[in-house]
Amino acid sequence: DVKVTQSSRYLVKRTGEKVFLECVQDMDHENMFWYRQDPGLGLRLIYFSYDVKMKEKGDIPEGYSVSREKKERFSLILESASTNQTSMYLCASSLRRRASTDTQYFGPGTRLTVL
């Protein structure tokens, strides 16, 4: 079974702090994604990566950056957290590039609260 794990289920940070959210997948997937989920808005793509050290902006990249130094690990970074970044963050991975059938496998999510 594919397993996608996220470093924390719940996180509370203060405005202005630097925040790291870590995601690890154990199935040698090429693609990894970071979404945020907000009530009534569904999932919105922040960034994705299709290879080590490769990244592309999603729909809402402002205020975020990412890092993919190893194939299995994809980190989301909030350089200076703000209250409007309070949300549920979901990481996902899928097997191959450019394959429309690719199922995305999701982690359990990290609920981040910025005070």
Add this chain to the structure above:
Amino acid sequence: GEDVEQSLFLSVREGDSSVINCTYTDSSSTYLYWYKQEPGAGLQLLTYIFSNMDMKQDQRLTVLLNKKDKHLSLRIADTQTGDSAIYFCAESHPSSSASKIIFGSGTRLSIRP
């Protein structure tokens, strides 16, 4: 542009059928998906349908696709309390780099006794 729309809430009686509807705008989508999110968990793929198909059935789940109207539906027969969850409709969006998926806002299904 890309947009996937679905109603936010649906309430059904236990044992009845649930029908969750979705509309999408990208006619180039090759696959359409239904994901399920149980409370406190990530999303889990329920089923998907290729765009040249009209229907797909898998046990209690039936997916209907009307490509002309860009309308997708998920029918759950004999709805049980364990079906309580948020259901997301999604469409594939092939890009030059990775296979992206565009999600709807999710339909929260609640079950009445």
